[in-house]
Amino acid sequence: MIIKNICLNNFRNLKQIYIEPHQNMNILCGENAQGKTNLIEAIWLFTGAKSFRNSKENEMISFDCKKTEIEINFISEGIEKTAKIIIDDKKNLFLNDKKIKCASEFAGNFNAIVFSPTDLSLIIDGPAIRRRFLDVAIGQLYPRYIEILKNYNRAVMQRNNILKDCYKDASLKFLLDDYEEVIINCGEKIINYRKKYIEQIKKTAPKIYEGISQKKEILDIEYICSSDGKGLREKLKLLRNEDIYKGVTSVGPHRDDIVFKINSINCRDFGSQGQKRSVALALKLSEAEIIKEITGEQPIALLDDVMSELDKSRQDYILNHIDGWQVFITCCETGHFENLNEGKIFTVKNGEIF
Ligand SMILES: Nc1ncnc2c1ncn2[C@@H]1O[C@H](COP(=O)(O)OP(=O)(O)OP(=O)(O)O)[C@@H](O)[C@H]1O
Ligand SMILES: [Mg+2]
Known part of the structure; x- marks a missing residue:
């Protein structure tokens, strides 16, 4: 490109x-x-x-x-x-x-991939920014993903609204069914896309990180899925009453996260500034490698400061x-x-x- x-x-x-x-x-x-x-x-x-x-x-x-x-x-x-x-x-x-x-x-x-000093927030901030990184990276490769994500987010928002109504009037619970079907359907697809993408990152980012750290450190990456174990359908049904009480949907890909470990230690909690910066860099460079592998084109690199x-x-x-x-x-x-x-x-x- x-x-x-x-x-x-x-x-x-x-x-x-x-x-x-x-x-x-x-x-x-x-x-x-x-x-x-x-x-x-x-x-x-x-x-x-x-x-x-x-x-x-x-x-x-x-x-x-x-x-x-x-x-x-x-x-x-x-x-x-x-x-x-x-x-x-x-x-x-x-x-x-x-x-x-x-x-x-x-x-x-x-x-293209972009790298800027604010990317440090990828490591130090809350999970929303890591999910966004995945969503933007996957969306660049599979435009269909963006549509699935939109439908998913809309369904979660609608479910949240109905949860609040159900808190006042329990007879409205049946209204949740349709939205939960969309959440399950789109949510499982999103999780699949993300897990596959993480598998690809796991193949490239640790190698890049090894290079950046001059072979001194090992990077490990893991997708933390809020519905792992029982699965999205069962967990959503199981947590229904609790969700009505809280007024939010507490399971699904909008609650997932990525964990980065350096030499088996959580980088977000214990990493140095330089280590965090290097993990962010390794992630972005591996994003470029994945784009190259899938599209056959070398993406443009935008490196800000x-x-x-x-x-x-x-x-x-x-x-x-x-x-x-x-x-x-x-x-x-x-x-x-x-x-x-x-x-x-x-x-x-x-x-x-x-
Ligand atoms: N909509 C806008 N219209 C006009 N000027 C704007 C607008 N939005 C931002 N700017 C101005 O553009 C200028 C340049 O911003 P930019 O972030 O590109 O600077 P930079 O060269 O990257 O600087 P730095 O080295 O500090 O990062 C800023 O002074 C900013 O106020
Ligand atoms: Mg600037």
């Missing part, structure tokens, strides 16, 4: 940008608050996922404007393709100038690892890349890139 050119209009502080990136290394260099992460964010949107900054769509339009337009030309499967996103009061998506309905259609066409966070040996590891991919790296100084023999260095200054 290679981006040939990027054209942005009124995307955050980037007013009018046209760049032709190098097929391998692209360094985006500039002082703080100049627009580096904004460019990374714009590229990321073409994966079909939401912004990794969790911001609302209209927040991406330049402050004094009503509309933003972003477009890339890229090569995938040997074919040149165009993808365009226009955000005004709604989001309009185009693939090869044809309007498409949902972002998941981008997913099968354009793949990662160099400043890593020690020299880890920096070298990552630069070697991504050698040959198309990469966009942001940084405040070009010092890390003095030995760069192939690639382009772009300067980002006050919303302009040259």
